[in-house]
Amino acid sequence: MKTDSLKLIQDLSNANGISGFEDEVLEVARKYIGDSLDVKEDTLRNLYCTPKNQIENKPVVMLDGHTDEVGFMIQTIKNDGTMKFIPIGSWFAQNLGSQRVRIRNSDGDYIKGVVASKPPHFMNPSERNTVIEITGMVIDVGAVSKEEVTQKFKIEPGAPVVPEVTFEFNPMNKVMIGKAFDDRLGCACVLDTLTQLQGSDLNVKLVGSLSSQEEVGLRGAKVAAQTIRPDIAIVFEGTPSDDNFTDASIAQGAMGKGPQIRHRDSSMVGNPRFIKFARDIAKKENIKFQDAVRENGGTNAGNIHLSNTGVPTIVIGIPVRYAHTHYCYSSYNDYTEAVRWAVAILKNIDKDIIAEF
Ligand SMILES: [Zn+2]
Secondary structure, three states, X not given: OOOOHHHHHHHHHHOOOEOOOOHHHHHHHHHHHOOOEEEEXXXXXXXXXXXXXXXXXXXXXXXXXXXXXXXXXXXXXXXXOOEXXXXXXXXXXXXXXXXXXXXXXXXXXXXXXXXXXXXHHHOOHHHHOOOOXXXXXXXXXXXXXXXXXXXXXXOOOOOEXXXXXXXXXXXXXXXXXXXXXXXXXXXXXXXXXHHHOOOOOOOOEEEEEEEOOOOOOOHHHHHHHHHHOOOEEEEEEEEEOOOOXXXXXXXXXXXXXXXXXXXXXXXXXXXXXXXXXXXXXXXHOOOOOEEEEOOOOOOOHHHHOOOOOOOOEEEEXXXXXXXXXXXXXXXXXXXXXXXXXXXXXXXXXXXXXXXHO
């Protein structure tokens, strides 16, 4: 493993991969891993990463991060050369207008386009006051006909589309800016945690799962959990920040205030005993964390904790401002603290503690 964490996050963030098209993300992961871990891929594009020479007959810990990002898919190419598209994962239509995107063509090259809608000049007064739905938007690559799109640009229905955004890091405040921090930060956490624990004498066996298709219904992790059959699991997520929409006194996902532990969301009630163990470790190690009690939302933990005979699972989140938009902001310190937390949990956990969960 040669690259540092920030470079890994940069490469993962820049990689293109809506649900079902995670190949580029796996390429970045494979390059980072080199031959330091054993890797295996299944047909859903889940990548299993296992440290070498682990002793069998120890409880298995699944470390999960999802590889897919929210994006779009080309649905129809219209005669005027614009393209209708559908969202992959959850988007708010108002965040899309005039944003740039990149579309993968049938050669695997990326064509840049813009999300366009009817110009204000042609809107009647009621249209001006109406939120434009995604069904009323098109992607325009600057073509003038369907033939130009299909023949010159080689774009076909079914083509995946991602935000046209490049990762940046601001050293002044250690804030990262880029797309797909949900959940490429989680993928980096999985790889970083496995790297930092290389050669450690643990009382558990680790399996990293870079899981596909979370944004369309936690699908990859469902298969991954059946494959790994973990005894416990830690899910790393790029979780939505609420700090600039909520009163500071009640915000639970403030950027820069440490990783979150999620007590509850629509997909899971976190295992309270495992959560207590993780919180106690954080306090002992002076890791600042935030407690998240979410009304909505869900993560891969939703499927993992219900797999096999049931799996005690926790979710560690790195707060992401503006998740599910083009531009995400996250604190690099929150990221490194999330990894430090996971490493400390794994160094301290054993069969007897797990038996109490
Ligand atoms: Zn996510």
